[in-house]
Amino acid sequence: xxxxxxxxxxxxxxxxxxxxxxxxxxxxxxxxxxxxxxxxxxxxxxxxxxxxxxxxxxxxxxxxxxxxxxxxxxxxxxxxxxxxxxxxxxxxxxxxxxxxxxxxxxxxxxxxxxxxxxxxxxxxxxxxxxxxxxxxxxxxxxxxxxxxxxxxxxxxxxxxxxxxxxxxxxxxxxxxxxxxxxxxxxxxxxxxxxxxxxxxxxxxxxxxxxxx
Amino acid sequence: xxxxxxxxxxxxxxxxxxxxxxxxxxxxxxxxxxxxxxxxxxxxxxxxxxxxxxxxxxxxxxxxxxxxxxxxxxxxxxxxxxxxxxxxxxxxxxxxxxxxxxxxxxxxxxxxxxxxxxxxxxxxxxxxxxxxxxxxxxxxxxxxxxxxxxxxxxxxxxxxxxxxxxxxxxxxxxxxxxxxxxxxxxxxxxxxxxxxxxxxxxxxxxxxxxxxxxxxxxxxxxxxxxxxxxxxxxxxxxxxxxxxxxxxxxxxxxxxxxxxxxxxxxxxxxxxxxxxxxxxxxxxxxxxxxxxxxxx
Numbered sequence: 012x013x014x015x016x017x018x019x020x021x022x023x024x025x026x027x028x029x030x031x032x033x034x035x036x037x038x039x040x041x042x043x044x045x046x047x048x049x050x051x052x053x054x055x056x057x058x059x060x061x062x063x064x065x066x067x068x069x070x071x072x073x074x075x076x077x078x079x080x081x082x083x084x085x086x087x088x089x090x091x092x093x094x095x096x097x098x099x100x101x102x103x104x105x106x107x108x109x110x111x112x113x114x115x116x117x118x119x120x121x122x123x124x125x126x127x128x129x130x131x132x133x134x135x136x137x138x139x140x141x142x143x144x145x146x147x148x149x150x151x152x153x154x155x156x157x158x159x160x161x162x163x164x165x166x167x168x169x170x171x172x173x174x175x176x177x178x179x180x181x182x183x184x185x186x187x188x189x190x191x192x193x194x195x196x197x198x199x200x201x202x203x204x205x206x207x208x209x210x211x212x213x214x215x216x217x218x219x220x221x222x223x
Numbered sequence: 224x225x226x227x228x229x230x231x232x233x234x235x236x237x238x239x240x241x242x243x244x245x246x247x248x249x250x251x252x253x254x255x256x257x258x259x260x261x262x263x264x265x266x267x268x269x270x271x272x273x274x275x276x277x278x279x280x281x282x283x284x285x286x287x288x289x290x291x292x293x294x295x296x297x298x299x300x301x302x303x304x305x306x307x308x309x310x311x312x313x314x315x316x317x318x319x320x321x322x323x324x325x326x327x328x329x330x331x332x333x334x335x336x337x338x339x340x341x342x343x344x345x346x347x348x349x350x351x352x353x354x355x356x357x358x359x360x361x362x363x364x365x366x367x368x369x370x371x372x373x374x375x376x377x378x379x380x381x382x383x384x385x386x387x388x389x390x391x392x393x394x395x396x397x398x399x400x401x402x403x404x405x406x407x408x409x410x411x412x413x414x415x416x417x418x419x420x421x422x423x424x425x426x427x428x429x430x431x432x433x434x435x436x437x438x439x440x441x442x443x444x445x446x447x448x449x450x451x452x453x454x455x456x457x458x459x460x461x462x463x464x465x466x467x468x469x470x471x472x473x474x475x476x477x478x479x480x481x482x483x484x485x486x487x488x489x490x491x492x493x494x495x496x497x498x499x500x501x502x503x504x505x506x507x508x509x510x511x512x513x514x515x516x517x518x519x
Contacts, residue, residue, distance in 0.1 A: 044481075084306075119377045151335065154335055154481060180306060211481070211483075213456040216304060218305075218338070219336065
């Protein structure tokens with residue numbers, strides 16, 4: 012029996028819809044930063060003008076700490092000395108700790124090199140470097156959403172942890188001592204050759220101040 | 224004596240002057256804080272729907288937050304950034320307070336950072352249940368320590384200690400206050416269980432599809448709807464939610480949270496449709512709490 016043309020068109024349309032539904036994949040909202048996969052490589056300049064490339068750090072554990080000192084959630088971890096203590100403890104064990112500022116020019120958290128160095132001194136902070144990502148490229152590659160937002164990368168360059176610094180979403184300094192610190196846990200486990208128990212959590216903090 | 228008590232009037236002041244001053248100090252010390260309380264970018268107030276209370280009979284109070292233009296506070300799941308408003312209660316013996324009943328929120332921000340919260344002025348209702356056996360005419364104080372995060376480009380944590388005094392009623396009649404309509408309309412915006420619709424959540428690739436079909440033939444399918452996840456770590460708050468109307472049903476695709484380490488077993492949250500879910504067009508926000516079925 013001869014099929015009318017519009018029948019063919021409808022069948023083709025239905026087939027196309029069926030095919031796209033079957034092959035549908037929601038957009039990978041996490042950009043390229045997938046757990047247990049290679050962490051996205053990047054090169055950023057630090058507060059002294061020196062370049063740092065992630066892939067040059069193979070052989071070491073790396074922590075990425077998204078930073079904005081104006082944010083009350085960041086203040087909680089700096090006023091309590093929690094962040095500085097973590098930085099000292101783990102850089103003392105050979106971990107490379109990179110504080111990254113993805114604030115766009117004119118937005119809260121944006122700093123010049125001198126301002127960032129001054130703040131490090133005032134806070135008694137001990138990151139390996141403070142890196143500037145003012146066009147937000149690296150922040151967006153990691154889908155960094157909050158400050159703080161923490162990432163732990165192993166010596167092979169694999170992302171082991173992506174998420175909150177700890178498990179109490181508040182601005183209260185008193186909560187630091189009560190909370191379970193996910194970054195310390197991930198580093199301790201991985202450095203002991205054990206699998207990381209909690210690989211990712213919803214980060215908490217203020218939104219990263221990307222350009223509009 | 225006036226050497227070390229410089230604040231008190233000198234002994235030659237008449238006795239009743241000192242009594243008045245003492246009374247004034249006493250009243251100042253026991254006064255309720257003036258409301259609304261002003262904080263950076265937000266004014267806070269504790270209001271009540273009733274002018275008096277009855278033994279054991281629940282009534283509603285509300286935390287009123289009036290935010291400066293452009294500033295916002297957060298819902299129970301703040302989303303990607305921020306922090307939910309919270310209240311700690313100081314109540315008389317035998318009284319109890321329920322949880323905040325959250326009116327449906329707005330979506331704040333845009334990809335890659337989407338949060339859920341409120342702008343302008345919001346009333347957050349809470350049900351208070353008084354103790355039994357209250358003496359008519361006796362007054363009771365309800366205290367609330369509210370804390371919130373108010374943000375625009377930057378975020379400022381805030382808190383206020385608020386209080387109300389209410390007498391136990393001498394008559395059985397309800398005495399509504401000027402706030403009863405406002406509180407009733409805030410309560411009308413609190414999501415309710417889904418009625419007249421059947422809903423299913425299923426896995427789809429790495430995300431979910433939420434499908435709703437009216438079981439009541441009189442109901443029309445909304446042209447748009449937004450799903451607000453009730454918990455963090457379930458969906459990607461900033462991913463687009465593709466909605467489609469086909470075969471008499473509404474389907475919404477939700478992307479999985481980038482932070483979920485295992486597929487969610489339940490999809491829980493609020494589904495908001497501006498064109499409403501009921502035939503009277505009054506209910507815009509419904510509760511969703513469904514097991515996630517495997518893809519067909």
